[in-house]
Amino acid sequence: MIIIIGGGASGLIAAVAAGNAVGGGNVKIIEKNDRVGRKLLATGSGRCNLTNINAALGGYTGEDAGFSAAALRKFGPKDTMEFFEGLGLVTRIEEHGRVYPKCNLASAVLDVLRNEISRLNIEIIHAEASRLSFERSAFSIYCTDKRKIMGRSVIVSAGGRAAPVFGSNGGGYNLLIQMGHELNDVYPALVQLRTNFADIKTLNGVRVNAGIGLRRNGRVVAYQEGELQFTNYGVSGIPALNVSGAAGQGSDIVIDFSPDMDKEALLRLLEKRVVNLRCRRADEFFTGFFHKAVGRLLLKYAGVPPGLPVSALKDYLNKLVGSIKSFHMPLSGVLGFAEAQVTGGGIRTDGFNPRTMESVIQKGLYAAGEVLDIYGPCGGYNLQWAWSSGHLAGVSAAGYINDL
Numbered sequence: 001m002i003i004i005i006g007g008g009a010s011g012l013i014a015a016v017a018a019g020n021a022v023g024g025g026n027v028k029i030i031e032k033n034d035r036v037g038r039k040l041l042a043t044g045s046g047r048c049n050l051t052n053i054n055a056a057l058g059g060y061t062g063e064d065a066g067f068s069a070a071a072l073r074k075f076g077p078k079d080t081m082e083f084f085e086g087l088g089l090v091t092r093i094e095e096h097g098r099v100y101p102k103c104n105l106a107s108a109v110l111d112v113l114r115n116e117i118s119r120l121n122i123e124i125i126h127a128e129a130s131r132l133s134f135e136r137s138a139f140s141i142y143c144t145d146k147r148k149i150m151g152r153s154v155i156v157s158a159g160g161r162a163a164p165v166f167g168s169n170g171g172g173y174n175l176l177i178q179m180g181h182e183l184n185d186v187y188p189a190l191v192q193l194r195t196n197f198a199d200i201k202t203l204n205g206v207r208v209n210a211g212i213g214l215r216r217n218g219r220v221v222a223y224q225e226g227e228l229q230f231t232n233y234g235v236s237g238i239p240a241l242n243v244s245g246a247a248g249q250g251s252d253i254v255i256d257f258s259p260d261m262d263k264e265a266l267l268r269l270l271e272k273r274v275v276n277l278r279c280r281r282a283d284e285f286f287t288g289f290f291h292k293a294v295g296r297l298l299l300k301y302a303g304v305p306p307g308l309p310v311s312a313l314k315d316y317l318n319k320l321v322g323s324i325k326s327f328h329m330p331l332s333g334v335l336g337f338a339e340a341q342v343t344g345g346g347i348r349t350d351g352f353n354p355r356t357m358e359s360v361i362q363k364g365l366y367a368a369g370e371v372l373d374i375y376g377p378c379g380g381y382n383l384q385w386a387w388s389s390g391h392l393a394g395v396s397a398a399g400y401i402n403d404l
């Protein structure tokens with residue numbers, strides 16, 4: 001019997017892969033929620049960005065990010081699309097290689113997986129695993145409701161600590177630690193940035209296409225461009241989430257409000273605007289260029305006195321260019337695990353064989369998904385890691401059982 005602890009993305013695909021190889025009657029899923037795959041329903045804002053065609057090239061983070069390569073090679077984005085197509089899900093590739101179900105419904109991804117689980121007759125046990133041990137050639141899984149479930153092979157796919165409302169509360173770490181595995185520090189990743197910048201509230205609700213970087217000791221440690229969303233506490237939006245993993249190393253948020261123009265081109269443009277708009281007031285200088293709230297802030301931070309005519313802005317243009325290209329806000333931290341999309345850090349990957357996902361400490365024990373110290377950027381990379389590692393763990397566990 002193969003026991004899969006955690007019925008999220010990685011556990012469900014592991015169950016299907018193992019069930020197809022050894023028969024569904026030899027596979028069981030233990031899931032603490034009353035339904036499997038609850039987090040899947042929330043992914044991609046309810047649309048489920050299930051993979052990214054560029055994920056095959058890597059782009060993952062972890063103590064040893066290269067650990068992910070073998071699983072991605074064996075079961076990559078193309079295999080994922082074919083796998084889901086085989087289950088009846090029609091997918092579509094969108095901007096930046098992001099793949100969604102054509103029907104735009106995350107529930108469709110879960111439905112086709114659940115249909116396959118039930119076709120294979122894989123049993124789902126609703127219980128919370130709290131202890132894992134290996135005694136006399138079998139694993140024993142002890143649950144909080146006092147049930148004991150036995151298996152010859154176990155896949156731990158219980159996720160990390162991000163978004164615990166969907167079930168993943170870090171319990172999977174303890175199970176693997178009980179088996180001798182080690183945990184690297186965990187932190188919220190793909191999460192909103194906080195600032196105590198005095199004027200942040202004036203930008204609340206503003207969306208801009210910009211660049212965002214985190215800077216420490218004068219060095220940019222992470223940078224990305226795209227749509228930023230300002231909130232009353234800081235910055236959200238995909239680029240902000242993608243740089244958030246470096247937040248521990250960054251002390252300043254730096255925003256480039258015009259990433260498609262270098263300083264010289266920007267200065268020439270502003271000089272032209274001074275001529276064209278010379279009869280206006282300075283507070284109208286950025287109308288038609290930036291969001292009003294952004295324009296106001298740029299003028300304030302360049303020290304432009306209110307009520308000045310545009311014709312008098314000539315002396316401020318260099319300062320304005322500086323503010324536009326490199327607007328600083330102190331970073332005061334990030335939001336917590338409750339808001340994070342994924343967990344940074346996790347169970348050390350050097351305790352597992354990247355070609356099989358099997359533990360190097362205990363034969364027959366496997367891990368998959370976010371419980372391990374691997375995560376990727378927004379855009380389908382994290383589900384792809386769950387599918388790749390889960391599929392590989394399922395196939396490998398089936399091979400192990402067959403060889404017994």
Ligand SMILES: Cc1cc2nc3c(=O)[nH]c(=O)nc-3n(C[C@H](O)[C@H](O)[C@H](O)COP(=O)(O)OP(=O)(O)OC[C@H]3O[C@@H](n4cnc5c(N)ncnc54)[C@H](O)[C@@H]3O)c2cc1C
Pocket residue numbers: 005006007008009010011030031032033036037038039040042043044045048049050051127128129130157158159160162163166167168169170171172340341342368369370371379380381382383384386
């Ligand atoms: C709001 C949100 C949106 C996201 N959108 C995307 C997206 O569009 N694309 C993308 O690629 N990634 C996205 N992600 C990230 C992605 O969902 C996760 O990386 C992925 O689900 C991880 O899969 P997993 O199987 O490792 O863990 P999980 O999906 O967290 O599943 C773990 C499962 O194990 C169960 N469990 C935990 N502990 C126990 C226990 N002790 N006993 C029994 N069961 C247990 C949990 O209840 C849960 O069902 C998003 C995340 C969030 C929070």
